[in-house]
Amino acid sequence: xxxxxxxxxxxxxxxxxxxxxxxxxxxxxxxxxxxxxxxxxxxxxxxxxxxxxxxxxxxxxxxxxxxxxxxxxxxx
Numbered sequence: 001x002x003x004x005x006x007x008x009x010x011x012x013x014x015x016x017x018x019x020x021x022x023x024x025x026x027x028x029x030x031x032x033x034x035x036x037x038x039x040x041x042x043x044x045x046x047x048x049x050x051x052x053x054x055x056x057x058x059x060x061x062x063x064x065x066x067x068x069x070x071x072x073x074x075x076x
Contacts, residue, residue, distance in 0.1 A: 025066030029057055 016034055021027035032054060036045045049055075061068050 021070065023066040023070075025057055025060050025068055026070040029068040030070045030072060032057075 019027050019031045019034070021030070032052075036048060039045055039048075057068055060066060
């Protein structure tokens with residue numbers, strides 16, 4: 001997974017690997033948390049969340065499409 005978009009602060013991000021799950025909502029939330037964790041600037045994170053409409057994950061969870069809860073497991 002390598003973030004590729006025009007948002008401020010996303011240039012030259014490293015390859016972060018692959019996120020996989022049987023729950024698409026959990027996989028998306030985990031991927032977002034990994035990418036957003038690359039910044040220590042809370043305002044930049046809010047900007048990214050607005051730009052990428054992450055509130056859709058809240059809606060999907062309320063509709064029963066999955067859960068935002070996840071547990072990361074590293075596989076070498």
